[in-house]
Amino acid sequence: MLLSTFKIRNFFVFNTLKLMRNVSAQPNAASTETKKPDTLKSLSVSEYRNVYVEFLPDPTVEFRNPIREKLERFDMLARRENVDIPEFYVGSILAVTYSDPHSLGKTNRFVGICIKREGCGLRAKFLLRNVIDQQGVEVLYEMYDPSIIKVEVLRLEKRLDDELLYLRDSLPEYSTFDSNMEMEILPEGTPIPINTLKVKLKPKPWLERWERKNLRGVESIDVPDYVLEKAKKVATPWEKHDLMKQYMKTIPEEEQITIFNEIQPQLQQLELTRKKLKRKRSFIKPVKLG
Amino acid sequence: MALSLIFKQTCIKFLEDKFLGLSIQTCSALQIREKHVHPQPRLRNPTWFTKKNRVFHDDFVTSENTKFIQEVLEDQYKTPTKIELPENTIQWTPGLRRTGVIARKIGELPMWLKNGKKISTTLLQVLDNHVIKYYSPEEYDPPHKRAVKIKKKAGCLLIGAEATDPTSFTKEYCNLFKNTGVMPKKYLARFFISPDAKLAPATPITAMHFAVGNYVDVRGKTKYRGFQGVMKRHGFKGMPASHGVTKTHRRGGNIGGGGEKGRVWPGTKMPGHMGNRYRIAKGLKIWRINTKYNVLWVSGIGVPGATNSLVHIYDTNLPLRQPTKPLAFPTYFHLDSNVEEDIYDESLHKFSDPTIMFEKEKN
Numbered sequence: 001m002l003l004s005t006f007k008i009r010n011f012f013v014f015n016t017l018k019l020m021r022n023v024s025a026q027p028n029a030a031s032t033e034t035k036k037p038d039t040l041k042s043l044s045v046s047e048y049r050n051v052y053v054e055f056l057p058d059p060t061v062e063f064r065n066p067i068r069e070k071l072e073r074f075d076m077l078a079r080r081e082n083v084d085i086p087e088f089y090v091g092s093i094l095a096v097t098y099s100d101p102h103s104l105g106k107t108n109r110f111v112g113i114c115i116k117r118e119g120c121g122l123r124a125k126f127l128l129r130n131v132i133d134q135q136g137v138e139v140l141y142e143m144y145d146p147s148i149i150k151v152e153v154l155r156l157e158k159r160l161d162d163e164l165l166y167l168r169d170s171l172p173e174y175s176t177f178d179s180n181m182e183m184e185i186l187p188e189g190t191p192i193p194i195n196t197l198k199v200k201l202k203p204k205p206w207l208e209r210w211e212r213k214n215l216r217g218v219e220s221i222d223v224p225d226y227v228l229e230k231a232k233k234v235a236t237p238w239e240k241h242d243l244m245k246q247y248m249k250t251i252p253e254e255e256q257i258t259i260f261n262e263i264q265p266q267l268q269q270l271e272l273t274r275k276k277l278k279r280k281r282s283f284i285k286p287v288k289l290g
Numbered sequence: 291m292a293l294s295l296i297f298k299q300t301c302i303k304f305l306e307d308k309f310l311g312l313s314i315q316t317c318s319a320l321q322i323r324e325k326h327v328h329p330q331p332r333l334r335n336p337t338w339f340t341k342k343n344r345v346f347h348d349d350f351v352t353s354e355n356t357k358f359i360q361e362v363l364e365d366q367y368k369t370p371t372k373i374e375l376p377e378n379t380i381q382w383t384p385g386l387r388r389t390g391v392i393a394r395k396i397g398e399l400p401m402w403l404k405n406g407k408k409i410s411t412t413l414l415q416v417l418d419n420h421v422i423k424y425y426s427p428e429e430y431d432p433p434h435k436r437a438v439k440i441k442k443k444a445g446c447l448l449i450g451a452e453a454t455d456p457t458s459f460t461k462e463y464c465n466l467f468k469n470t471g472v473m474p475k476k477y478l479a480r481f482f483i484s485p486d487a488k489l490a491p492a493t494p495i496t497a498m499h500f501a502v503g504n505y506v507d508v509r510g511k512t513k514y515r516g517f518q519g520v521m522k523r524h525g526f527k528g529m530p531a532s533h534g535v536t537k538t539h540r541r542g543g544n545i546g547g548g549g550e551k552g553r554v555w556p557g558t559k560m561p562g563h564m565g566n567r568y569r570i571a572k573g574l575k576i577w578r579i580n581t582k583y584n585v586l587w588v589s590g591i592g593v594p595g596a597t598n599s600l601v602h603i604y605d606t607n608l609p610l611r612q613p614t615k616p617l618a619f620p621t622y623f624h625l626d627s628n629v630e631e632d633i634y635d636e637s638l639h640k641f642s643d644p645t646i647m648f649e650k651e652k653n
Binding site: 100123 | 397402406583640642643645647648649650651
């Protein structure tokens with residue numbers, strides 16, 4: 001049970017969830033053959049916590065209040081009826097269209113890789129990064145900002161790390177994405193692919209001490225031995241075994257189930273409309289762009 | 291004869307001396323040091339200050355009896371008491387002061403305006419407020435009298451919030467609610483009001499007491515931060531971290547001059563206890579009201595107190611933020627009427643509205 005209460009970003013859970021996805025995908029595929037194609041199996045409650053991460057409240061005990069959380073969820077669902085916020089992860093490539101108060105009557109579209117997701121509830125944010133004209137650009141979007149017109153996931157995938165902030169110090173080609181990139185559509189029921197790309201860091205100076213961050217998506221870091229030794233000294237490898245710490249940082253599973261059961265009808269409705277839209281599109285083979 | 295007379299006189303004189311000595315002694319014991327000779331009025335607690343919580347003993351009450359107690363309680367408070375509407379109510383005018391409410395700070399959330407601007411708001415949940423008692427200005431006799439005579443004397447309204455099982459309270463505390471017919475409340479608060487704004491006992495007060503677009507003052511107890519230094523307590527800048535600075539990075543520095551003023555002046559900002567004091571955040575705008583859960587969205591994140599702590603909400607007394615439309619006076623009574631679940635300010639974006647598009651102004 002405790003294992004299941006781990007945060008979704010935990011790597012171990014990623015593997016287990018992948019298995020779960022596969023398991024749940026098999027009967028789905030079978031049912032589509034036998035039953036009418038209209039009956040779509042919705043996501044199970046255990047999968048909601050990956051897709052709708054921000055619906056889980058801040059686990060800090062002193063900030064919690066059930067009524068506030070409920071009102072917050074109502075507002076989030078009300079906003080989601082007006083804008084389709086799809087499932088995405090850190091490492092996915094997104095395109096955000098938003099109306100800009102500084103250019104009246106026009107819209108703005110930004111394509112970039114999601115390098116960070118933070119906050120929960122109405123405060124949820126995501127950070128997009130791209131390199132435009134040899135200049136790194138990052139835009140922090142509020143998920144429930146009413147001036148966001150459209151969020152498209154151009155490439156749905158995960159990376160090896162929870163945060164890709166090291167892309168700021170890596171070679172620019174790793175965070176360069178064509179703004180005319182076309183949407184890559186995964187066939188239904190496939191697990192979320194994990195991109196095992198290892199990026200190359202630029203030589204120092206860096207923005208952060210990446211050798212201390214225990215990064216998996218980075219090629220071997222070139223630093224002197226004494227720096228590595230120092231990193232070893234300040235490392236806290238026992239923290240991943242600290243069950244109490246993990247527990248305090250997460251919402252218990254029972255509570256997650258009650259939360260998602262409460263909002264399931266509305267979420268299902270949203271999913272149905274999304275799936276109807278999806279079926280209208282044809283499958284396009286992924287093409288590699290610059 | 292003469293001898294006896296002399297003896298008597300000496301005896302009396304001796305006694306007189308003795309008494310004189312005694313009287314001097316008593317005089318010295320009763321010395322008065324204060325300037326004002328009249329005795330200061332003794333602080334006395336308000337009438338509703340009684341011991342609240344009962345000490346729980348092992349009563350060995352059988353489960354049947356506890357059930358019976360529950361039934362009796364349910365019967366007693368099943369039918370809500372009839373609310374007496376005040377006779378010949380008057381319309382609100384700027385001079386009149388209404389009652390406040392007891393609320394709970396339940397958190398902070400961002401909201402967006404129709405012009406796309408993000409604002410931060412604090413959510414205040416108005417608890418199940420009921421009027422317990424009204425003290426007229428004559429009845430409410432404060433122990434400390436002011437030197438200046440007050441022309442418009444205020445009455446005092448006692449309000450309770452959060453109905454609780456009365457078996458957890460003492461008998462004296464429960465007696466406060468005896469004549470009202472409402473369940474004993476966990477929290478009590480007094481509000482000074484104009485005598486015209488008085489309310490009958492058991493009158494409920496909801497979030498509809500306030501209106502969207504008006505301003506309120508919120509009083510709460512700030513978080514206790516203990517003994518704090520000058521940087522945290524008063525926002526001093528501290529001193530440089532380097533450039534030869536030693537042992538003085540977070541210290542306040544000089545606290546006074548020399549010469550004639552060579553002393554520490556009263557009110558000098560220094561380290562000390564921080565927080566755990568009642569403070570009022572004034573002039574907060576009400577952006578939105580949820581009538582189902584009785585929640586007010588109030589501007590800013592400066593409401594004193596932690597999340598889930600109690601606050602008192604009053605109509606603001608800032609002269610430039612007085613309401614333009616008349617308020618519900620003495621309170622909102624049409625509780626049965628159908629009102630919208632969410633009432634928004636005109637400039638606030640509803641989440642159910644379509645996406646904001648910044649259009650060019652058509653001339």
